[in-house]
Amino acid sequence: MATPYSITITMDQNTVNKLVASGFKLYGFKGAKTTLQGGAPLIWFQTEKFSLTTEVSWTEQYQAYTSLSQIIPNGQIEASAAYNISLGQTLNVTNVSGTGQVVTGGTENAISINNKNTTPFTCGVSQVNSVTKVAKPLCAFPLYGLALDVLAPIELVMLEFATEAHNTGTVIYQAFSQAALIDLTSQSQIPVTFDINQGWSAGGTPSVRFFPAGTNLAPLLLKP
């Protein structure tokens, strides 16, 4: 059974009410480990469903995708072909439409996407909801012709409250607002708090770091 991960966000009623009154949404981003350059973080989720206690949870369940979308700021990446995949497997992209087959083999503890065509694509990894099977892309990288992209999803999540209106899958390079970067690799459940004026806090745990609005997200989320 895949490890369940969760972040519990606690807020007081004043904060919740003011977030709603101002039209804030909770945005989530999720990291990946890779040596690839030129990648972009994507909005993993955005929701208006939050309250005094809000739990964000997921398990290690992924898809590899190819896309014909361009990686441009505020552009939306839509997977045109997506396949369930596990760590240590490879998606061989065999058709110019971006379709292919998942095969065993490739870099251990990573997801490989091997383009057998000379057609370039955008590619990346999607996080799958183990209950609903809804899959949303986490990151986007260029997949050049005859190239091999290797990336490993990591349990690194960034949360922000923001009033911007963007869909999931949107390329975002800069933090909308103060952001909490939460590293769950050594601790699968982490509580954090948010206050409308004080921002994020996590009781001083080194697993949670904070970054101001405007911070460049790619180096924080897409790391070698």
Next chain:
Amino acid sequence: MSPLISGCAVVAVTAAVSACARVIIAPHVEAQPQAEASELRFAPPPAAPPVASETYHVTIAMTADTAEALAASGFALMGFKAVGATDKAGVPLVWFRATHYSLSTAVTWHSRYQAYTATHATGSSASIDAMASYDIASGQVLEVQHPTGTGVVRLGGTPGAISFHNQTTTLFTCGISQYQAGVAAPIASFPLHGKSLQVAVPMERVLLVFATVLLEPGTPVRTSPGLGVLLDLGDAHERSVTYDINAGWRWGGHPWAQEVPPDADIVPLLIVSLPR
């Protein structure tokens, strides 16, 4: 959180054992302050005062052979708690799950409650569960004022019951959480439709089950996951039962308990139908 453990192999099982509580909608239930007076647009009814609570105990005795056999097989003691309701869509939740038990195991709780509302984000690749909980007592009402499920607790509502008045058009899940050792855990859930009123009556009736199936606290359960005993505490505040891994539950044949076979429908036992 570890259960309270005293000498002589006496173990107090508390809902705090379920610190990893997985609620159907959201897991962690904590006391929250009530809404600020400055948010009120009209002269409010008096805010709900604190209510003195009563303490209840169930003691489970078992032999060393049974305790060791239970532990060897990975059994957990699961608790459920009843509420009275008129809504037939209610469902019991796992109140606590404890792997700490011994020759004498005491389950203790207090007549203190929270009312919660919960919502779940759909269409997301992460599971997002939002919950708002408030300390509440019988004869009080949680007025849900915002689409986040937040609101304020007031006096009023059905006497003897905990009421939920949804003043929004948002559909929520709602229910009662039972306090145990300072931690509240949900015991039942009901739909709370927009602009509607829901009523639940706390009852001092518990179902205790030894089972190996992994059901986290907060999980909705309709059939008994193992052999259980249903106990009505009434005015007694204390009950004593024995459990043997082969012979099952014993309570001296008193009318305040009944055996609940594995797979039995527990919904009517725990969501007790009240006259409409």
